[in-house]
Amino acid sequence: xxxxxxxxxxxxxxxLCKRRGFIFPASDxxxxxxxxxxxxxxxxxxxxxxxxRWWKAMVITPPLGPDGAPVDIVGIDSAIIQNPKTxxxxxxxxxxxxxxxxxxxxxxxxxxxHLIVLTSEKADRxxxxxxxxENADMEKKLKKLGMPSDLSLFEKINLTKLPxxxxxxxxxxxxxxxxxxxEPKEFNxxxxxxxxxxxxxxxxxxxxxxxxxxxxLNYKNVLDxxxxxxxxxxxxxxxxxxxxxxxxxxxxxxxxxxxxxxxWFCHPDEAKMWQEFWFEERTKFWKSVGLxxxxxxxxxxxxxxxxxYAKQGLGTSDIEYKFPFTAPGYxxxxxxxxxxxxxxxxxxxxxxxxxxxxxxxxxxxxxxxxVIEPAAGLTRGVLALICEAYTVDESRPSGVYxxxxxxxxxxxxxxxxxxxxxxxxxxxxKLYLELREEFPxxxxxxxxxxxxxxxxxxxxxxxxxxxxxxxxEDQTVTVRERNTMAQERIHLDKVSNYLRExxxx
RNA sequence: GCGGGCGUAGUUCAAUGGUAGAACGUCAGCCUUCCAAGCUGAACACGUGGGUUCGAUUCCCAUCGCCCGCUCCA
Numbered sequence: 001x002x003x004x005x006x007x008x009x010x011x012x013x014x015x016l017c018k019r020r021g022f023i024f025p026a027s028d029x030x031x032x033x034x035x036x037x038x039x040x041x042x043x044x045x046x047x048x049x050x051x052x053r054w055w056k057a058m059v060i061t062p063p064l065g066p067d068g069a070p071v072d073i074v075g076i077d078s079a080i081i082q083n084p085k086t087x088x089x090x091x092x093x094x095x096x097x098x099x100x101x102x103x104x105x106x107x108x109x110x111x112x113x114h115l116i117v118l119t120s121e122k123a124d125r126x127x128x129x130x131x132x133x134e135n136a137d138m139e140k141k142l143k144k145l146g147m148p149s150d151l152s153l154f155e156k157i158n159l160t161k162l163p164x165x166x167x168x169x170x171x172x173x174x175x176x177x178x179x180x181x182x183e184p185k186e187f188n189x190x191x192x193x194x195x196x197x198x199x200x201x202x203x204x205x206x207x208x209x210x211x212x213x214x215x216x217l218n219y220k221n222v223l224d225x226x227x228x229x230x231x232x233x234x235x236x237x238x239x240x241x242x243x244x245x246x247x248x249x250x251x252x253x254x255x256x257x258x259x260x261x262x263x264w265f266c267h268p269d270e271a272k273m274w275q276e277f278w279f280e281e282r283t284k285f286w287k288s289v290g291l292x293x294x295x296x297x298x299x300x301x302x303x304x305x306x307x308x309y310a311k312q313g314l315g316t317s318d319i320e321y322k323f324p325f326t327a328p329g330y331x332x333x334x335x336x337x338x339x340x341x342x343x344x345x346x347x348x349x350x351x352x353x354x355x356x357x358x359x360x361x362x363x364x365x366x367x368x369x370x371v372i373e374p375a376a377g378l379t380r381g382v383l384a385l386i387c388e389a390y391t392v393d394e395s396r397p398s399g400v401y402x403x404x405x406x407x408x409x410x411x412x413x414x415x416x417x418x419x420x421x422x423x424x425x426x427x428x429x430k431l432y433l434e435l436r437e438e439f440p441x442x443x444x445x446x447x448x449x450x451x452x453x454x455x456x457x458x459x460x461x462x463x464x465x466x467x468x469x470x471x472x473e474d475q476t477v478t479v480r481e482r483n484t485m486a487q488e489r490i491h492l493d494k495v496s497n498y499l500r501e502x503x504x505x
Numbered sequence: 506g507c508g509g510g511c512g513u514a515g516u517u518c519a520a521u522g523g524u525a526g527a528a529c530g531u532c533a534g535c536c537u538u539c540c541a542a543g544c545u546g547a548a549c550a551c552g553u554g555g556g557u558u559c560g561a562u563u564c565c566c567a568u569c570g571c572c573c574g575c576u577c578c579a
Binding site: 032033034102210242396397398399421446448455457469 | 515538540541542543568569570577578579
């Protein structure tokens with residue numbers, strides 16, 4: 001068998017996803033909607049498989065901790081819309097709604113409150129500078145502009161204090177001409193809506209930009225209703241919404257996406273140990289669903305890209321995947337962040353509810369636990385699975401096949417009567433009805449066998465069971481393996497066992 | 506958000522100021538005892554809205570969407 005290593009083009013992957021029913025543009029018949037995508041019949045199976053595997057790995061069969069005992073994790077499913085105070089406490093309302101101004105000439109964007117302007121009654125041109133600019137730099141630029149370079153002639157005023165009418169006089173920090181700055185625009189990445197039919201400021205609410213806060217909001221409820229003790233985790237899978245400035249790269253950065261997040265609560269002294277522990281576990285997870293180690297990368301965040309909550313602690317480490325559109329670089333799949341006690345502390349302050357934990361294992365020490373957060377993108381995970389599985393093979397009729405692991409494949413097997421004649425079909429139907437009780441399987445009767453194998457290759461079905469004349473004689477079927485196209489015969493009674501065995505891989 | 510490119514069947518493409526063709530897929534029938542995506546047939550498209558014009562899929566404008574680069578990315 002010949003295989004060609006061809007650079008994978010996202011266009012081909014997107015086309016296959018649509019053609020075979022993995023992923024469609026949202027509201028396709030109306031021309032789509034930027035940043036939104038729908039999962040088709042096969043896409044939803046694939047997504048559910050990844051989702052269920054995560055839930056199992058976290059909630060049903062969580063790993064053994066460093067002491068050899070299974071760690072404690074429970075699941076929740078919180079509302080997408082919560083009391084808006086949640087997002088004030090989390091920092092999403094205050095910190096990320098800073099008005100920005102653009103420079104029409106240089107295309108640079110500045111936070112409005114970061115610019116100071118040298119104003120003067122006598123001047124008709126007012127140079128603007130970044131607030132951290134040195135006096136010497138300002139004098140230099142004034143000279144360049146042919147203006148008096150004596151700073152005492154000017155009054156430094158923050159851009160937020162100046163009316164829009166004055167913008168015509170302002171010279172942007174990186175240009176020489178006045179009037180290039182646009183009026184400030186609000187940038188808030190949270191979707192807003194209203195709870196209740198009245199569209200007023202009082203009932204404004206937000207669609208959650210991350211599932212994590214729903215977990216922090218329920219931290220006390222979980223402690224009071226279950227028997228978890230420190231350290232423990234709360235896991236959640238669900239949709240989140242961000243008004244991305246620029247959705248890009250298929251479903252990689254979309255405005256509606258799905259997260260799989262677990263908040264691990266522990267004593268502050270153990271944060272480092274647990275962050276390393278979860279980083280290892282999460283890496284194993286992505287490998288186990290079929291992401292080859294060649295395309296996976298682990299990377300600690302640089303300090304300047306850390307989220308507001310992670311600045312104080314041990315930072316964030318990413319698990320990244322080499323997508324076709326990021327190659328040779330990588331795109332984030334999951335971040336394992338040390339959120340310190342930022343969230344619980346902030347909710348304690350804003351809500352007035354005590355978040356302290358009284359730890360009997362530590363001489364009744366009271367503390368607000370630190371949080372290690374493995375936060376993975378389910379949507380991104382699905383994309384990574386598809387990209388990883390996409391294999392060009394010009395030697396086979398389909399020209400391409402999806403090399404999903406059996407456990408992730410949306411269809412585990414296809415049952416194919418060799419001919420559509422009377423003898424083969426009833427046996428196939430019987431096998432199909434039996435198998436579908438346990439596995440998502442396809443029954444495909446029409447057209448020649450080669451065509452049907454090709455079809456299954458393209459959707460990544462790992463096994464095809466073919467019923468022929470020998471089946472009638474000796475009750476055996478042909479198993480055809482997707483990757484090798486090799487065939488073997490097994491007894492009809494062995495088929496479910498065969499599949500069950502393969503699913504473990 | 507900025508700049509550039511592109512929007513014709515499900516997909517990949519073609520042609521044209523006088524309303525469109527192919528390949529593959531899909532569906533139906535035939536054929537087929539294991540990959541020849543076979544044979545025959547059928548259905549299906551000019552992203553949307555304006556403008557110019559006797560007439561626009563074609564030219565112009567806007568809008569929406571997609572791709573690339575920059576920007577952004579809790």
